[in-house]
Amino acid sequence: MFQILKMLLLETQVYVLSGERELFTVEVPQQLYTVEYGSNVTMECRFAVNGSLNLGLLTVVWEQKRQGQPKSKEVYTLRNGKTFPPSQHHDYIGRAALLHSELKLGRAILQITSVKITDAGSYLCLIDYQGVDYKYITLEVKASYKRINTQVMRKPGEDKVVFMCQSEGFPLAEVFWQNEKNFNLSGSANTTYTLTADGRYNVTSILMFKPNMGENYSCVFWNKELNGATSAHISTLALMSTQHSGQKSLILFIIPMGVMVAVLPSALIMFQKRKSFKNGKPKKERRRKLNPNLKDENRDDFNSQTEAVYLSTVTESRDSGSVGL
Known part of the structure; x- marks a missing residue:
């Protein structure tokens, strides 16, 4: 791709120096796009069509380059007015498209649906139309830790309680624990993370200690790069209600069993008497x-x-x- 780019640029420079063609330029109305994970995004670059567009002379190339990746990914290619799908990277098949209706207005708009974390990076927009030029656009993808799953349980054989908070997002978040008086409990927490298939962080934080029964506690997921925080509240009342439910279920089981044990002998005696009476006639x-x-x-x-x-x-x-x- 870069060899083709060099040749096209060299061709443009020759045309300019010979005075046969005006300088062809590509402009971008927005250089940075920041979108939420799972949403859609449209990125645009513009070029001059000089009154009317000759689609057969137009070539548009969109490529993505992630930091730390040795090779770029071809997102979408329009060559001489026709789509060229064989060169499209498999990560973008079915998700990336060029809005053809906008080309006649000199707008090369790339649309990506269901944005992933791996879509973030630098995008090259190259246009060859009576000249060649290109620009770079940056796409940032954020995934807020919107949903926090919580769990509270008593540690078997001990008087300690285990609190757990789990969520997925990007970039990697820090987790802080505090009680209802905003006292920091993070020093006793154990926080780990793994990477999901779509590039998000799966963060799990566990806090184990002897709490004050009836007191509320909070876990806070702090995303430093996005300057955003999401919190969830946990109460030991949930643990107490769980125990109460267990005791209630046990009672509801014991009472019917006791009634059956008390009634069964009487029923057997009545049955035996009735049987003996019938046999004596x-x-x-x-x-x-x-x-x-x-x-x-x-x-x-x-x-x-x-x-x-x-x-x-x-x-x-x-x-x-x-x-x-």
């Missing part, structure tokens, strides 16, 4: 209940015996010539 009575049409065998036997005795008595009376009633 005569079989015939149970059979009669099951079949109401079933005759009583004892009653039939009694009637048969009575009839036999009566017939025997009548016979004997006839033989003796009298009947006794």
